[in-house]
Amino acid sequence: MNVQHPITDDLLMGYATGGLPAAQDLIVATAVSLDDEARARLAGFDALGGALLEDAEPMPVADGALNNVLERLAASAPEDSVHADIKTARRDWVLPRPLRDAVGGDLDAVRWKSVGMGVKQCVIDSSPDGTVRLLSIPAGQAMPDHGHGGSEITLVLQGAYLDGDLRFARGDVEVASEGDEHMPVADLGEDCICLVVTDAPLRFTGLVPRIAQKFLRI
Amino acid sequence: MQQIGSTKGPEPEIFVPFQTTDDAYWSRQLVAVGQERDKHAFEALFRQFAPRIKGFLMRTGLSPAMAEDCMQDVMVTLWRKAHMYDPARATVTTWVFTIARNRKIDMIRKARRPEPEDLPWGPEPEPEQADALALQEDTRRLAEAVAQLPDKQRKLLERAYFGDVTHSEIAAETGLPLGTIKSRIRLAIDRLRHAMEAETRPKTPRLPQD
Structure with missing residues (x-):
């Protein structure tokens, strides 16, 4: 996997500390699944957490805690997620595992809703913290020109898009902050599928997009 | 401070001979749990890590009762996931930290936190x-x-x-x-x-x- 625009350290550290909103957790876990270099950086931030855990003052555990746990072990089979993954690794998933878990399967399980101009979306989760959605944009087509009232994090899962001089392909992450105006265009070849997290509604700048925004709710 | 990668071999340690061996020791215990379902090794890990996990969780703001529950869940998870532990990728403390952090978030959100996909190769049968x-x-x-x-x-x-x-x-x-x-x-x-x-x-x- 050749990631040109890797996920940033602040998101990785946020994931390691546990301080990210749920919507961002999903995009970080998914991006890390596609980028071993990011995985290594996350492991570094995890190691920092380990160092702090080591330094925390030990607290006495409840009486019988060990027995409690030992009883639960008897009823606990080892988890086999690695082995389950090996069994299914023959297939080329488009959606990495954390996203498959959220969607309930791979791309064919996504319940797309058309939002016009060939663009489809599937809102995975929406809360005051942010909205996480899959977007599918036909090859060669532009996303509506838009700026944001908040931040927008985009992870490419299939195909690619161009934003100005930059090209974002599978595994690449783009972070646009408040006020950025940009116009991503899906690259030729195949439809571009992205995971997008927004923490405030996007403000589209044109009239037609303004209508589209009502349906997109982004 | 040493240069990166200058020496990886064993070095004579004069004043602090215990720290590295500690990590290596706990790592062997956890591998033993993963490969042989070794209950004695698990109990040793419990005695070492359970109070630290609980202390850490309380530092992050959990009540003592919640920290206790969360810690017990973490120890059960440690047992269930031990075969996936790779000592070449994390020390036991780091690994335990990630489990405790995720479990705490699961409890607060009442939903499972998304975690990165496991590497397809998993831990090697004979860790280097x-x-x-x-x-x-x-x-x-x-x-x-x-x-x-x-x-x-x-x-x-x-x-x-x-x-x-x-x-x-x-x-x-x-x-x-x-x-x-x-x-x-x-x-x-x-x-x-x-x-x-x-x-x-x-x-x-x-x-x-x-």
């Missing part, structure tokens, strides 16, 4: 001792670097990991530019990162060298 030792050494140096941070910086780091403040809030409250914190952390992380990259390299397909 040298890889694991090098990682333990790097992690120990990282912990030393954390311990040696100026008080103010260290507190910031603790607040990031123990508290629910955002990184920009930390910067705003102290007037310390975020870049300074980040670059310091990254200096410490870089060493670990190089070790991790060296870890993964032999596992990716490549042409024979000879």
Whole structure:
């Protein structure tokens, strides 16, 4: 996997500390699944957490805690997620595992809703913290020109898009902050599928997009 | 401070002979749990880590009762996932930290936190001792670097990991530019990162060298 625009350290550290909103957790876990270099950086931030855990003052555990746990072990089979993954690794998933878990399967399980101009979306989760959605944009087509009232994090899962001089392909992450105006265009070849997290509604700048925004709710 | 990758072999340790062996010891116990379902090893791990997990969880703001419940869940998870533990990728403490952090978030959200997909190869059946030792050494140096941070910086780091403040809030409250914190952390992380990259390299397909 050749990631040109890797996920940033602040998101990785946020994931390691546990301080990210749920919507961002999903995009970080998914991006890390596609980028071993990011995985290594996350492991570094995890190691920092380990160092702090080591330094925390030990607290006495409840009486019988060990027995409690030992009883639960008897009823606990080892988890086999690695082995389950090996069994299914023959297939080329488009959606990495954390996203498959959220969607309930791979791309064919996504319940797309058309939002016009060939663009489809599937809102995975929406809360005051942010909205996480899959977007599918036909090859060669532009996303509506838009700026944001908040931040927008985009992870490419299939195909690619161009934003100005930059090209974002599978595994690449783009972070646009408040006020950025940009116009991503899906690259030729195949439809571009992205995971997008927004923490405030996007403000589209044109009239037609303004209508589209009502349906997109982004 | 040593240069990255200058020596990976065993070095004579004069004043602190116990720390590295501790990590190596706990790592062997956890591998024994994973491979042989060794209950004695598990009990030893429980005695060592359960009070630390609980202390850590209470530092992050959980009540003693919640911290106790969460800790017990973490220990059960440790048992169930031990066969996936790879000592060349994390020390036991780091691994335990990630489980405790995720479990705590699951409890608060009442939903499972998304975690990165496991690497397709999983842990090797016979973990390379040298890889694991090098990682333990790097992690120990990282912990030393954390311990040696100026008080103010260290507190910031603790607040990031123990508290629910955002990184920009930390910067705003102290007037310390975020870049300074980040670059310091990254200096410490870089060493670990190089070790991790060296870890993964032999596992990716490549042409024979000879």
